[in-house]
Amino acid sequence: MEQPDSTLLPQNLEAEQALLGAILANNKAFEKVSEFLKPQHFADAVHAKIYEVISKLITRGHMADVITLKNYFEQDGSLAEVGGAKYLVKLADSATPLTNAEYYAQFIYDKFLRRELIATGFEIVNNATKEDLDSDASEQIEAAEKRLFDLSNQGDINGGFVDFSEALVSSLGNIEKAYQKDGKISGLPTYLDALDNKTGGLNNSDLIIIAGRPAMGKTALATNIAYNVAEYMLNAKDLDEKSKGVAFFSLEMSADQLATRILSTVTQTNGHKMRTGELDNAEFTRIAAAVRELERIPLYIDDTPGLNINTIRTRARRLKRNKGLGLIVIDYIQLIVGTGSKKTEGNRVQELSEISRGLKILAKELNIPVIALSQLNRGVEQRDDKRPVMSDLRESGSIEQDADIVMFVYRENYYLQNEEPKQKPAETPEHLEKRLEEWQQRCRETQYVGEVIIGKQRHGPTGTVQLSWNGDYAQFGNLAKEEYLPERIGD
DSSP states (O other): OOOOOGGGSOOOHHHHHHHHHHHHHOTHHHHHHTTTOOGGGOSSHHHHHHHHHHHHHHHTTOOOSHHHHHHHHHHHTOTGGGTHHHHHHHHHHTOOOGGGHHHHHHHHHHHHHHHHHHHHHHHHHHHHHSOOTTSOHHHHHHHHHHHHHHHHHHSOOSOOOOOHHHHHHHHHHHHHHHHHSTTOOSSBOOSOHHHHHHHOSBOTTOEEEEEEOTTSSHHHHHHHHHHHHHHHHHHOSSSOGGGOOEEEEESSSOHHHHHHHHHHHHHTOOHHHHHHTOOOHHHHHHHHHHHHHHTTSOEEEEOOTTOBHHHHHHHHHHHHHHTOOSEEEEEOGGGSBOOOOTTTTTOHHHHHHHHHHHHHHHHHHHTSOEEEEEEBOGGGGGSSSOOOOGGGBTTHHHHHHHOSEEEEEEOHHHHHTTOOOOOOTTOOHHHHHHHHHHHHHHHHHHTTEEEEEEEEETTSOOEEEEEEEETTTTEEEOOOOGGGSOOOTTO
16 A cells, blocks of 8 residues: 655654743643644654653643653653653753744644645545445545544544543533533533433434334424524524534425424414415514524525435535534434445345444534434334333334434324224213213323433433423423413313
């Protein structure tokens, strides 16, 4: 495999020496550069090792200077490897002024990125010249785009171990964010309060499955969440611009159908009337005004049918890079097609396993929550209690394993409508009338109620939360407490 000539790669050893000298002369220079400059960004391996030890000493509250470095390397037995005490003195003598430290660090980082770009270019050329039947051109493009995306967002494309101390600091940051938020949640708020209280919001790197039988309201719930999050993102001060955006991959409905649903919810206008045009002037004016308001919402819809996981990943990365992205919603997982690789060809269970694993990897890679909708098996319909359970997930093994949260949408009223009591043999009219009254009472009680059953939650409790449901507007909302509900006419 052809490799670039290392002697011709972009580097500036004098800048590396000047920066290290500046930090040794005044450890405050480290604070200016430590957030983005890592040891692996140095071209010279000796400089990388010295910077790594400086970082450890300062992080632990020690002074980093020629004396402490010399002592560390002597104990480590690697003083000769870094040029001995004379080289450490030389570095200290080559110190740049404190004000120039950040400039030199950015200069070093830029050289690193250029070296990585060159390495990526050579890798693309080498892979493209191979005759590999298991890796076609589109897969190579996907791999190249992933590497470039990682490079632009993280700098270090190789990954590696993270010190537990770094993980602890990151964890404390998340806890602090949750503590400071009014709602005491760590993730993005769905504004469905009972759900947020149970899950802590939508948390980064989580794969969240919303499952249900047809007509339960899966798409409605996902659409409500997508809109609520996008509206929150619009003016959120605790989010950077690259985290503001919701991608909705609608593999079943068209973009304009999805937009109509959102308009119905936002304007509280009957969806059927909107589709048939049976609107009065006031309703149409209200809708037109809402459209002008909603144009600013960072919600992006891709209604391309038959997408595979690689295409979804590529488009999500591109959206994050170009406009910003903080949440992905996919409706629904069974409509994602396989990649066509030989190992999964003709085996739908294996394809879905690859897809669910790919969605979890995508959530971790972009460090955002991914919501994927899923159908349930027909077995639900055969039971007396039709509340879904984990085993009802279609091809449930891989989905259940990869998901951080699995929630089921269930509306008892949907099934009650088809269960009107019928006269039983030898049943008295009085007994039938009593059963009818009980059925009607239960229908009234459940008409505007939907349940979200959390069957799995990797980081929290399972259980059921109740939401309000309005079928006219395809809307889930917060259920008012009983004491605040107006008295029903006829009660």
